[in-house]
Amino acid sequence: MSSVADELALVPLFSGLSDRQRRKLAKLFRERTVPLGTTLVREGKMSGVSFFVVADGEATVTIGGREATHLRPGDHFGELALITERERSATVTATTEMRCLEIPFWDFRDFAHANPDVMWKLLQHVVAMLSPDGDPPARSSD
Numbered sequence: 001m002s003s004v005a006d007e008l009a010l011v012p013l014f015s016g017l018s019d020r021q022r023r024k025l026a027k028l029f030r031e032r033t034v035p036l037g038t039t040l041v042r043e044g045k046m047s048g049v050s051f052f053v054v055a056d057g058e059a060t061v062t063i064g065g066r067e068a069t070h071l072r073p074g075d076h077f078g079e080l081a082l083i084t085e086r087e088r089s090a091t092v093t094a095t096t097e098m099r100c101l102e103i104p105f106w107d108f109r110d111f112a113h114a115n116p117d118v119m120w121k122l123l124q125h126v127v128a129m130l131s132p133d134g135d136p137p138a139r140s141s142d
Contacts, residue, residue, distance in 0.1 A: 003026065004026035004029050004031070004101055005019070005022045005023045005025075005026040007053065007055050007074075007101060008022050008025060008026055008029075008053065008101070009022060010074045011053055011074060011076055012125070013076065013079075013118075013121055013122060013125055014118070014121075016117065016121060017115070017117075017118065021115055021118075024111070025103075025111055025118075028103050028107040028108070028111060029053070029101040029102060029103045030101070030102055030103075031055070031099060031100070031101060031102075032052075032099070032100045032101075032102050033097070033098070033099055034057070034094045034097065034098040034099070034100055035094065035097055036094055036095070036096055036097050037093065037094060038093070038094045038098075039091060039092070039093045039094075040052065040059070040077075040092045040093070040094065040100070041077070041078065041088045041090070041091065041092050042088060042091050043062070043063060043064070043087075043088055043089060043090050043091045044087050044088065045087060045088055046086075046087055046088075049104055049105045049106075050078055050102045050103060050104050050105065051076065051077075051078040051079060051102070051103050051105070051108060052076060052077050052078050052092075052100045052101065052102050053074075053075075053076045053100065053101040053102075054071050054072060054073050054074065054075045054076065054077075054098060054100055055073060055098075055099040055100060055101055056073055056097075056098060056099040057073070057094060057095075057096040057097055057098030057099060058070060058071060058072050058094075058095045058096045058098070059071040059077075059092050059093055059094050059095055059098060060092070060093050060095050061077065061090050061091070061092050062090065062091045062093070063089070063090045063091075068090065070095070071092065077090070077092055079122065079125060079126055080126065083105075083122070083126065
């Protein structure tokens with residue numbers, strides 16, 4: 001079985017970290033087993049302030065009652081919870097039994113302050129999520 005640090009290496013948000021940084025971050029995550037049919041976060045609700053990485057299993061993401069995407073091992077959700085303590089923007093429901101890695105925003109925030117490259121990657125990721133075409137804005141030639 002792979003370590004939490006190894007699993008985080010597969011997540012684009014954390015893939016650029018050094019092994020040392022990833023091992024340090026891995027200590028802040030906790031493993032969570034999620035039964036089939038469990039709703040992990042609910043759209044429009046303050047259902048926790050954590051970021052999740054899917055380690056095993058699958059989930060469905062719905063927005064406004066419509067299926068938006070499926071999550072599989074290596075996928076993640078809850079990025080906005082790492083930045084703000086606002087209501088969830090989607091509902092995530094386990095479609096199989098799952099094993100997730102979970103980190104609360106306050107632990108991530110402390111880690112990000114000590115590792116600004118992580119915050120920069122998170123910012124780029126969130127901008128890409130919010131862009132109409134899903135791509136981050138082009139880099140300036142300045």
